[in-house]
């Protein structure tokens with residue numbers, strides 16, 4: 498299935514979860530905020546969050562510098 | 564609303580903009596902006612705010628200038644190493660625009676001083692360099708109802724977002740809680756990254772004071788210097804947000 502991840506299309510297997518996607522992206526789960534179709538998905542809910550074709554996923558890295 | 568001939572010349576290009584004019588310039592002169600952090604983000608933000616004629620500029624920073632700051636903190640010069648950042652910054656800002664009244668706070672922004680500092684200003688620029696301060700500013704600005712521009716940077720990229728507390732999505736709507744410290748020594752950022760984002764924070768402060776245009780609210784703007792791409796991510800208030808959400812709303 499095709500997802501739109503940070504504005505780019507990405508092919509992922511059917512049944513993929515948000516947690517699975519983050520692993521595939523190499524994201525540090527504790528240091529990213531994730532939105533699926535504009536809704537924030539807290540870290541505790543990402544393993545159970547199934548992704549569907551066409552989902553828009555935004556992975557935002559915590560940035561603490563100044 | 565009277566401007567001296569010198570002010571008329573200094574601000575001639577802004578006064579010539581119909582969207583600003585003398586009425587707008589008077590709003591800037593009446594404006595009081597607190598810049599928290601006189602480093603990479605705070606340098607361009609404070610310089611542009613003073614240059615534009617913001618009447619009162621607060622500068623808050625407990626640190627002294629270090630040689631390793633100069634690669635990105637353009638308010639400070641080699642001769643300032645060891646000097647308090649707020650004093651080093653004030654010297655440059657006074658030289659740029661002596662008409663801007665500076666209020667210097669050589670201290671960190673803390674839970675203890677937050678309310679007193681925010682009370683005297685009508686817009687805040689979060690130019691801090693650590694998560695504890697960024698979350699504290701989010702919480703304190705929410706409690707005080709003080710609008711502010713957030714920015715954060717990392718290596719070659721960063722993000723910026725304006726918050727009107729109680730009206731638009733807050734920092735915690737997106738970044739729910741402070742991440743654990745990594746303990747790793749900081750890498751970067753490339754100096755131009757806070758340069759770009761601090762400049763955008765100044766633009767937001769100026770637009771807020773003027774009541775002009777659309778603020779960067781309910782959207783987070785990300786900037787990546789390596790691809791030279793900006794992306795706008797829509798964000799909305801989360802009913803379960805621990806800061807601005809409905810306290811009766813069940814946590815997921």
Ligand SMILES: [Zn+2]
Pocket residue numbers: 732733734735736737800801804805806807808
């Ligand atoms: Zn919120």
